[in-house]
Structures are given as C-alpha cells and as structure tokens.
Amino acid sequence: MQHSSEGDALAGRYELTSSVAVSGARRQWHAVDRTLARDVTAITFPADDPHAEAALDSARRAAGVDDLHLLRILDVGTEDGTSYVVTERVHDAESLVDLLRFQTLPAEEARRIVGEAATGLHTAAARGLHHLMLTPHDIVRSRDGAITVLGVATDGALAGLDDVPPSVASRTDTKDLVRILYAALTGRWPGAAAVPGLPSATGSSGGSASGSDEGSSDRSVPVPAPSTLVTRVPSDLDSLCLEVLVEDGGPRTPGELARLLSPWSAERVHGVGGRDVALADEEELAAAPAPHRGAATRYFDDADRPTRRRDPDETRQHAVGALPADMSVRDPSLVDLEPPAPGLPSGYDEPDRRSSGLALGIVAVLLILTLVVAVYGLRGIGSSGASGATSTKSPTSTTSSAPSSTTTSTVASGTPIKPVSITSYDPDGNGDEHNELARRAIDGDNNTMWVTHIYRTDTFGSTKNGVGLLLDLGSSKQVGSVSINVIGNPTTIEVFVTNKKTIVGGTPIGTLTNGSGEQTVRGTPRTGRYVIVWITHLSQYSGGLYRDQIAEVKVFS
Structure with missing residues (x-):
C-alpha cells in the first residue's frame, strides 16, 4: 500500500473515500471507520520517510492529550510501507482562510479564535507537544463556533522539527498565533512565507516555511500596524501584533498569550470586521485607533507616546455584533491561567524533574502544616467548651x-x-x-x-x-x-x-x-x-x- 488510493482500507478498517490535501508524499483523506460506522480523517505518508517514526511517536503522545481544541487521535500505525494517523473528523467547519475570503473578522471574534487556539496549544505544550507549522489553514471554526487546531505534533514532526527545544517551540507557536491574529484582523498574512489564499501584509510573495528560529526571518520583513490597514482594531491587539512581530517581544508561550487576550466571549461573535483604511469614510477613520508601538509591559502606557490618539473610552474598542441570548456557558478565559508553582521555571513550559520534585516537597510541607493547625484548632474548641466562655463577633457594617x-x-x-x-x-x-x-x-x-x-x-x-x-x-x-x-x-x-x-x-x-x-x-x-x-x-x-x-x-x- 505504498501508494494509497481511494477505496483502500488502512488496517482493514479505515476506508479511504477521497483525497482532500496533498503535500509532497503526505496525503490527507476523508475516510470511514467501518467498525464504528463513523467519519474520520486519515493522514498517510511513506513508512521510509526519514521523519515517519518521529511523526508516529508524536501522534501516539498526542493521543493522550484531552482538550476540546485539539483533534482526537484515534489510531496510529504502519502497514505495507504506508504509515498513517487517523483522527476524528470535524464536520461543517471552515478554516480561517475560508472565513477571510470576503471580509475580515470582528475584532472580538479574532480575539476569541486565537485565544481558544492558544488554550489548546497551552495544553499540548504541557505534554511536550507543539505545532511548529501553524498557519490560518490549521485553525478551523465549526458552525457552532467551536475552534479546533489541526496538525498538532504531527505536522512539525513530519517537517523534521521534532527536536526543537521546548522554549523555542513554544515561542514559535506563539508568534504564529499572533500572525494568525494579525490575519484575522486585516485579511493579510504577515509572515515571511506565503500562505495560499491570503495576500501578504508586506508585499513579499515568498520565504521560508513557518517554524523558523525565533523571529530571525521576521526582522527583514517589517509589517505595518494592523490599525494602519483596517479600521476598528482594538489598541491592545494592535500593540500585541507590533510587539511580537516587529519588536520580537511580548508573550513567549501560548499560555501567556491566552492570558493577554483574555477575557473573550464564550460564544461566537457576530458582526463585521474593520474596513480598509483607504476606503473607510471619514467618520469611521476618525474613530480608529492610531498606530503605536511599545513593550509588552507598556501596552497601556502612553507616557512616551504623546502623539498617539487615545481611545474614546480609554480602553479597547469593540465591534461586537449580536450574540445568542443564552450566555450561561462558562467562559474559561475569565479565570486567568494559574502562574507557575513557587520555585518552578517561569512561563508555561513543562517543568524539569528537579522542579517537579521541589514542587512536591512544597506541597508535602503545606499538608503537614495544615494538619498541625487543624489539631491545635480542635484542641482549642474543646478547651473553650470546658470553660463555658463564648465569643461572638457581629458582622461589620x-x-x-x-x-x-x-x-x-x-x-x-x-x-x-x-x-x-x-x-x-x-x-x-x-x-x-x-x-x-x-x-x-x-x-x-x-x-x-x-x-x-x-x-x-x-x-x-x-x-x-x-x-x-x-x-x-x-x-x-x-x-x-x-x-x-x-x-x-x-x-x-x-x-x-x-x-x-x-x-x-x-x-x-x-x-x-x-x-x-x-x-x-x-x-x-x-x-x-x-x-x-x-x-x-x-x-x-x-x-x-x-x-x-x-x-x-x-x-x-
């Protein structure tokens, strides 16, 4: 089965029904699981590919990650010279490129999409898994608004990027997420490598693939602020894009990016995106925030930017459309991601063995102190009862x-x-x-x-x-x-x-x-x-x- 074709059945179970994407020797298929009578997606590649074993190993590890933002991996294997990864199928979903075909997204929908994707990649990073090849084609939105990230672990491994250090891998995914945010706001891709279906924000039509080392390719391809291209760009998102893509600063991990973007809507945000600045009428243009630059810790500090136009309400500008009436679903973004435990490395990368042992030691000491306090508390209750003394505190007012x-x-x-x-x-x-x-x-x-x-x-x-x-x-x-x-x-x-x-x-x-x-x-x-x-x-x-x-x-x- 070195050259798979429609009608073939992987492992005698997954029948390939149609090819949906081809990248070199790698193919993506729509398939049917004959055993459970369900639609699945299959990715096939030659077993003798130099990166095949790394891709299969990454897929096996990704199968243990439970996150609604990531595709569930159902099966991994090799048969007759063909290796394969079988995942669940996302129905009625459009990629971000499809969503941007006719107009940009509302700014708060862009925030939500990238925030949800960052949450999923934060979960993956905790298991040592990264994407490293992220583009708007890998972010899909279902009809109900659910956001799914495709290709986590496998895409990077097949490209030979499985040995990238965790800190570099997290930073790469973070920068790609911010590029996707930029594209959602402007309809233009700010990366050095071209993305099919999206015009370049810089006028460049080529470059290396996504996943290059930290920002080296971006320094030669400066991008304009989103607010100079379209209207209705919130100032914090404008600053974030410049900070990460131009100044090579800002968040280093998907978890840190999710914290900066939160809170976002729990439901899909309807409405229209910003208009092209060159076509916007004077009234809308006057309301758009002026471009500005500043470090990540200075997103909201105007002391050194006296010429910047302030937002009318001294905060983000929003272009949120009508939302569904039922907003009772809890938005996980409203609870900030917890900071690292005391003594652990900063950021959100997985801790090493020494740090894990230190954290367990701290927990053990806290448990012992809690038991001591509880024993003395119970002893105090007994002595208070024996003496007949009572103490009552009235509520303060x-x-x-x-x-x-x-x-x-x-x-x-x-x-x-x-x-x-x-x-x-x-x-x-x-x-x-x-x-x-x-x-x-x-x-x-x-x-x-x-x-x-x-x-x-x-x-x-x-x-x-x-x-x-x-x-x-x-x-x-x-x-x-x-x-x-x-x-x-x-x-x-x-x-x-x-x-x-x-x-x-x-x-x-x-x-x-x-x-x-x-x-x-x-x-x-x-x-x-x-x-x-x-x-x-x-x-x-x-x-x-x-x-x-x-x-x-x-x-x-």
Whole structure:
C-alpha cells in the first residue's frame, strides 16, 4: 500500500473515500471507520520517510492529550510501507482562510479564535507537544463556533522539527498565533512565507516555511500596524501584533498569550470586521485607533507616546455584533491561567524533574502544616467548651453620612426580586461595556461573571466617571437591599434604584467600599423599576491595569 488510493482500507478498517490535501508524499483523506460506522480523517505518508517514526511517536503522545481544541487521535500505525494517523473528523467547519475570503473578522471574534487556539496549544505544550507549522489553514471554526487546531505534533514532526527545544517551540507557536491574529484582523498574512489564499501584509510573495528560529526571518520583513490597514482594531491587539512581530517581544508561550487576550466571549461573535483604511469614510477613520508601538509591559502606557490618539473610552474598542441570548456557558478565559508553582521555571513550559520534585516537597510541607493547625484548632474548641466562655463577633457594617445609605457585609434579607433583563451601563462611553457578558451577573452561577473592559487607572482615565450594570425589574418595585458578589481586589460600587435608566440626579441607597466577596447594600427601601450597579473605582487587575469582575447581583425587597 505504498501508494494509497481511494477505496483502500488502512488496517482493514479505515476506508479511504477521497483525497482532500496533498503535500509532497503526505496525503490527507476523508475516510470511514467501518467498525464504528463513523467519519474520520486519515493522514498517510511513506513508512521510509526519514521523519515517519518521529511523526508516529508524536501522534501516539498526542493521543493522550484531552482538550476540546485539539483533534482526537484515534489510531496510529504502519502497514505495507504506508504509515498513517487517523483522527476524528470535524464536520461543517471552515478554516480561517475560508472565513477571510470576503471580509475580515470582528475584532472580538479574532480575539476569541486565537485565544481558544492558544488554550489548546497551552495544553499540548504541557505534554511536550507543539505545532511548529501553524498557519490560518490549521485553525478551523465549526458552525457552532467551536475552534479546533489541526496538525498538532504531527505536522512539525513530519517537517523534521521534532527536536526543537521546548522554549523555542513554544515561542514559535506563539508568534504564529499572533500572525494568525494579525490575519484575522486585516485579511493579510504577515509572515515571511506565503500562505495560499491570503495576500501578504508586506508585499513579499515568498520565504521560508513557518517554524523558523525565533523571529530571525521576521526582522527583514517589517509589517505595518494592523490599525494602519483596517479600521476598528482594538489598541491592545494592535500593540500585541507590533510587539511580537516587529519588536520580537511580548508573550513567549501560548499560555501567556491566552492570558493577554483574555477575557473573550464564550460564544461566537457576530458582526463585521474593520474596513480598509483607504476606503473607510471619514467618520469611521476618525474613530480608529492610531498606530503605536511599545513593550509588552507598556501596552497601556502612553507616557512616551504623546502623539498617539487615545481611545474614546480609554480602553479597547469593540465591534461586537449580536450574540445568542443564552450566555450561561462558562467562559474559561475569565479565570486567568494559574502562574507557575513557587520555585518552578517561569512561563508555561513543562517543568524539569528537579522542579517537579521541589514542587512536591512544597506541597508535602503545606499538608503537614495544615494538619498541625487543624489539631491545635480542635484542641482549642474543646478547651473553650470546658470553660463555658463564648465569643461572638457581629458582622461589620459601615454607615455613610446619609441616613439612607448603609453598606453591610451581612446576608441580604427580604423577598428576592428576579430581574427580567440586564445590560451593561456605560453612559460616558460607547454604551457597550462587555454587554454580551452581562447576563452572567444574574444567572445564579457564581462561577460565571460579568467583567468590565481593562483600564489604565482605577478611575477610568479622563473621559468616564464610571461604568456598571442596569437591571430591569419589569415594573416599579420596592427595593430594600442588593447583594453583589465581587471577584478580585477591593472596588467602590454605588447602587441606585430609579424609574429611569440613569443615575443623573439620583442618590445611591448604599456604597460598597470594603473589599471583595459577597456584600450587601442596605438602606431605606426605595421604589423603582431599575437597579443600577455603578462602579466608581475599579479593582486592581494586574500590575498597573484595572477592571471589575462581578459574579452575581441579587435584588431583595
């Protein structure tokens, strides 16, 4: 079977039905698993290929990786001079090149696609597996919005790249992911090697294949900022593309890239992408962010770029279209990837044996300390009971100067009032403060959350007084308390009850100022149809960046 053809059956089981791609001696086939009567994909290549054994070994290891973003490998083998890898078939899916055939993607859909792909490659890297040949043809989106990365482990191995050091391999995949982000935003490919179906961002039509050493080929092929090619490019994505592709900085691993891109929508983002700058009308062009450059740690620092045009709301610009109504599915990007354990190497590459032993030792010491504390705690309970002494702490509360404005950490009382709808409240901005995530604040699940955009200061810069959530109770009702579950660091939140969709001229029933967690605003009961959760000071998110995260808002009579 050295030359496979339609109708052949690999291992007497996988019938090849049609050839879908050819690259040298490597072929990709649509096939049918006769045993389980299901569609599969088969990749065949000569068993005497110098890289065949490495590719089979990588495929076997990849079969043990469980991640929804990666193709599941079903079978690996060699028969009659032909080696093969059989994977699951992705139905009703289009590659990123297909999606970009007529127009660019909405910026937040580009963020979502690359963030999901980075998450899958982060999982693979933890098992020592990488792609190393990533192009927009290898990222596919199913009809339901699911993102799948094709060719992890096998493509690079077949190209003879299986011996690349892990740190270099992770950086290569990260740079290729950012190139894909650039292509999704602009419709142009920024790599030195041509990608069929996409025009070059640099005018170059040739070059080496993807997977070259760290950035050496990119230095001679400078790429323009995405915002100079198309409109509606968020400033953080613009900075990221320049930082990685021009200055050879930025994230070094797919995991770090996923952290920078988060949070992204849990569902497919509908809408239109940016327009070509040369064709955009004056109004849209004026709203587009100006190009800028800066180090990864300076994405949001304008001190050394006085000529840069600021975003209207001092944060990302979004072009998000209508989303499905049900946003209750948890978005894994909202929980940041955990940093390495103490003593482990930085980044997200797999730890060596010495570091793994150190981490286990730290865990053992912590377990022993926990047991000691537990023993002394139980002994203390016994002695307290014997003496008959009791100690009671009352919940702390803070009362403002206004008699109707009281903040307390006690559990809310009264009859629950279920809002009929919720939206973000952004009167000083564009009216959309992650509106697609607002439903998560009233879905009854503390594991999902609404988040604000990311800002440079805790007071939103110079163009906003605050942002928040607007809950519609359906009709005018008496509200006595509102419970808010804040995730993260301390923040300041005022709560208003009104009959209009505005806080102008109103007085808050209470203010949260004492930190995070589930807290309750309680004051003199007021009657109104709308409850507005108004954030005036954001919590610190990371370094010099700020944002709020609210898991649940509950209203009580």
